[in-house]
């Protein structure tokens with residue numbers, strides 16, 4: 215459904231140019247949940263930006279349902295690292311933004327926003343403003359906002375990065391339920407290896423900059439997965455060992471791991 219064919223991206227900063235991502239090859243199936251992990255600055259967000267059509271590659275092509283991605287890809291909902299909620303709009307009004315842009319009627323917007331606010335567990339908070347919410351609640355609003363737009367595919371860039379460990383598990387669980395109900399394709403970037411394994415059908419490991427895919431690992435842990443206990447299974451331990459072996463090298467060369 216989404217194909218990255220030898221995709222590379224080069225940036226220039228202060229007169230020097232460098233490759234942020236190089237020769238990315240990845241084939242993502244419809245309905246797949248793929249997680250992406252790699253050291254900081256290895257080009258993970260850059261790859262999502264290119265998939266969303268917000269940035270052009272300097273080599274290779276990205277195809278979405280067989281069509282070359284050349285401009286903003288409206289089939290994807292992009293949840294960036296920052297939540298991008300508008301502070302002067304309530305939860306409900308934030309969730310309805312995409313629908314307003316699409317020209318959906320107020321009545322229909324009301325139904326849709328109520329559905330997704332409930333789905334992310336925020337019923338009762340419709341009239342709150344973003345600054346009145348906790349970090350985890352703001353992430354939920356962002357998720358509801360994207361889901362209400364009905365994208366086929368979700369691009370998620372460390373959506374739970376700043377949250378404490380317990381809340382992460384709760385939101386991971388919620389996301390897996392939503393994924394099951396809505397059957398979306400998800401590309402999920404994370405720094406957290408346990409999160410990558412808990413969620414993914416496959417985990418793609420990026421090397422350090424210039425990021426390239428060094429391993430794609432299947433995660434054959436049966437679903438539905440219990441995000442609270444999945445880490446205690448043998449398959450989790452096996453996959454974790456393989457992925458850490460690949461990932462560790464990227465940090466060792468940086469001198470970060472002894």
Ligand SMILES: Nc1ncnc2c1ncn2[C@@H]1O[C@H](COP(=O)(O)OP(=O)(O)OP(=O)(O)O)[C@@H](O)[C@H]1O
Pocket residue numbers: 225226227234252253254255256257258259260261423
């Ligand atoms: N618009 C830009 N102009 C210049 N350099 C950029 C730009 N966007 C990203 N970079 C650089 O490209 C490299 C890859 O950045 P990117 O944000 O894709 O990494 P990342 O893997 O998502 O990092 P992190 O995990 O820390 O979020 C970094 O060195 C970054 O500084």
